[in-house]
């Protein structure tokens with residue numbers, strides 16, 4: 001693997017309690033002006049970040065195993081990305097591509113056409129957030145097919161706008177009391193191998209969903225299927241082999257647009273450029289965001305030219321979509337990902353990390369499942385019966401890791417999943433140190449639980 005140079009020491013160093021005094025003071029200022037609906041995992045405020053560490057305003061250096069939710073794959077201050085951002089901003093920060101276009105947008109589109117699965121003619125539209133990309137992919141599918149119905153799956157997460165809330169499965173905290181939600185969205189059962197009845201194959205799980213689609217909606221009324229190749233917020237659910245290809249084949253046979261939502265799985269996270277490749281599927285449309293631009297807000301819909309070009313001129317856009325500074329960051333980010341071979345790095349580091357967690361699971365009954373690919377890994381916690389979700393233990397593990405200076409995130413429909421999303425440029429030693437603290441914490445807390 002490529003040696004990576006870092007600007008900050010890639011170490012865990014705690015100088016104060018967490019939060020330290022400067023974070024406490026900032027928290028008081030925050031409480032006076034920031035809406036209570038915006039919550040934060042860490043009780044500290046960032047002052048600097050690089051590679052696999054975040055330094056807070058009190059000088060504490062934390063190990064970051066979250067990447068700001070799978071965003072800072074190349075780190076939060078990569079030198080090439082920072083230079084590209086500064087250079088672009090010194091020329092122009094915005095002209096609005098719908099008013100005065102610029103090369104950066106076109107160059108990003110060219111890279112995405114070349115990088116994404118499939119050798120068919122493609123088109124690209126750029127936006128700002130993942131939800132915006134998903135919204136627009138559904139718009140395109142509905143216009144191009146003349147149909148209205150959209151299928152999403154159990155445990156899905158697609159965003160916080162009205163349509164993407166309708167597509168998202170979990171009510172609290174994403175949807176509760178925010179309705180009514182967009183109509184013509186139907187939810188189908190997912191392939192969730194750890195929780196499906198034993199022996200349900202991916203093909204059988206797909207056929208179960210297809211049967212329900214044909215009975216409840218009718219293929220001729222269905223515009224699109226929207227699915228994350230590995231479900232993120234819902235719990236890093238990796239469908240059984242065969243699930244995705246069976247759904248894609250059925251969609252193709254019935255003129256249904258298959259939208260792969262790779263906002264969280266995309267850009268080397270799972271050990272390939274895109275998780276769709278892991279399953280050998282070629283989506284009709286693919287939604288992208290998060291890792292695309294080194295932390296700058298940028299998202300995209302990439303896919304079949306006949307679908308995207310079916311839209312009338314002016315039908316797609318938005319003021320900031322494909323902002324030039326974000327596009328400059330994206331080009332530098334994609335260069336870095338190739339230079340460092342981040343798909344290969346994610347696969348290699350992820351395999352080692354997954355083995356560490358799998359070995360741990362053999363000793364810890366509270367771990368019901370270890371799953372994921374590349375550096376998108378998850379540990380699902382269960383009770384003594386081996387299946388009842390244990391959200392309390394999950395929360396305690398994450399909190400205890402944070403007290404020790406390791407930032408891990410949780411997720412899952414049942415809140416019982418610890419997920420690992422480290423920056424893909426994290427130093428091996430830093431990842432090993434963070435993993436060791438996570439392992440020791442799980443042993444201590446799960447072991448204590450087992451003795452109760």
Ligand SMILES: Cc1ncc(COP(=O)(O)O)c(CNCCCC(=O)O)c1O
Pocket residue numbers: 069128129130131132134157158159160228232233261262263264265289290
């Ligand atoms: C698959 C998938 N599609 C779409 C989205 C939405 O992307 P935006 O950029 O947050 O709008 C996501 C965002 N996931 C993290 C959201 C966290 C939170 O808001 O609490 C995703 O994972």
